Amino acid sequence: MAYYRQVGEVPPKRHIQFRDLEGRLYYEELMGEEGFSSDSALLYHRGVPSAIVASELWELPDQGTAPNHPLKPRHLRLHALQTGDCAVTGRRLVLGNADVRIAYAVTGTSASALYRNGTGDECVFVESGSGTVQTVFGSVDYRTGDYVVVPRATTHRWVPAEPSRLYAIESNSHIAPPKRYLSRYGQLLEHAPYSERDLYGPTSPLLVEGEDVEVLVKHRAGGRVVGTRMTYASHPFDVVGWDGCLYPYTFNVEDFMPITGKIHQPPPVHQVFEGHRFVVCNFLPRKVDYHPLSVPVPYYHSNVDSDEVMFYVGGDYEARKGSGIGLGSISLHPGGYAHGPQPSAIEASLGAERFDESAVMVDTFAPLDLGEAALEAEDPAYAWSWASDRAGRGAESQ
Structure with missing residues (x-):
């Protein structure tokens, strides 16, 4: 989303020294799309963002699919499904192809595992419920009718305030407003059915202490979606500030x-x-x-x-x-x-x-x-x- 934000502390110039009050250097991380050639954000960590101490298999829920053959229209009753109560590990795969997967989860009120999707952006529609999505960029609140758009490789977790029904659209690409809604510089145009005022991103850093922190990572290997459980030396939520045009946000259907x-x-x-x-x-x-x-x-x-x-x-x-x-x-x-x-x-x-x-x-x-x-x-x-x-x-x- 090419709409600039700054949250927390950042230095006056990119890629220069930035230290805390005790003189310790913050670690700068660029999250960028298309190999330095598209939207990006610069995040400033207290710890080294690449410091992992373990990497193990994470067995995903059943990702198998069957073709729609013989060809026919289908009616699927999602409310009849039993799912796990975690917004991440409780998802059940409904439909999918090489470009996108649609999954469904019904949560309890416990926080999900820390998670990031390395295959593409996620757009999760909140059928019902409310809560918070905590991310390396800070927190965004969600409510019924929200789309929660989470960029690829963003570490986050779902913290429901009440049981929530989540319809997860997991892409193998980036998800953005249609190009016809945007100016050549990325501003939403007058004929678009929503504007930047309707998008809600993080407003302050989220700082969490911790060591040996597990993060579930969904990624591709051998032509299929697989999972890895990575353990980080320090908590990923250690970003004191960031700026740029790549970040999670919510958009509610009432604003369309x-x-x-x-x-x-x-x-x-x-x-x-x-x-x-x-x-x-x-x-x-x-x-x-x-x-x-x-x-x-x-x-x-x-x-x-x-x-x-x-x-x-x-x-x-x-x-x-x-x-x-x-x-x-x-x-x-x-x-x-x-x-x-x-x-x-x-x-x-x-x-x-x-x-x-x-x-x-x-x-x-x-x-x-x-x-x-x-x-x-x-x-x-x-x-x-x-x-x-x-x-x-x-x-x-x-």
Whole structure:
């Protein structure tokens, strides 16, 4: 996020001596994207940030996937899943491909393990709950409806104030506002549905003492996602100050200003973030189309280049009435398959002036495979819901 911040103490120039009151030198660390050629931050540590004393295997939860074959739409009931109570180790893999993975966790009120994702940025949507994410940059508070964006390789931990439902979008790239929302220098433009005022980053350093501190690291090895448990000589939360344009932040859906039109608007107007070969959109309570002959629910469409994943988090989703989908549901509509509203929802929507619905959508440009959680949480009747009078025949043909 190319929006400059300074938190805590930093020296007047980069890469010069910076000492504490006793004359001890702080250790400068550059966190930078794209090999010194993109957004970065300079952090000033009390301890040596690379001083590890142990490195051991961390066995990740099941990361196996199965292809969506034979091809069909899927309905996954996430609220039916049992997860561990840790925001990190309790995650269960729902969907994934080589570009992005979607996982789900329901936390208790205990702090998670210290953790960083070395494969890419994370964008975690808070379905419900509140708490704090503590990071090397400082703390950010979270609440229901927040996206918590954590840059790649940021050591952090989740500290829930109450049980929280977390929908984790783990990328193999960076996650940022869409380029069309940004000026050539990175400022959010007037036509963007949110602005820098809506982004909340750390405001003060977080200093924690400690020795022999374990950090769980997710990274790639041998072409797959694996885990390592690193032990640091001193606590990673020892940064007295930092500045730059790379840091964690939160953005709440209440601060997204939906764009509406005279006729039905396509999903790109609802986009909030993008990564490499995927996008994140949110559909929120809004006024709908005002043409006298408008059809407010979406038209049938074939996303020939992408899979569409919709996570239903609030309200009453008009287009899916009669399908069995409710709060906590995911619909997966794969590329190569035409999808759209349930037939009864089209007539029912005519004349509507407002929709009260909230959903988070991830569109990917490579097919998504099914994680172990998807296979457990699937509603097998969903695929036949557009032809409900012939549901039995559809089920027999599986």
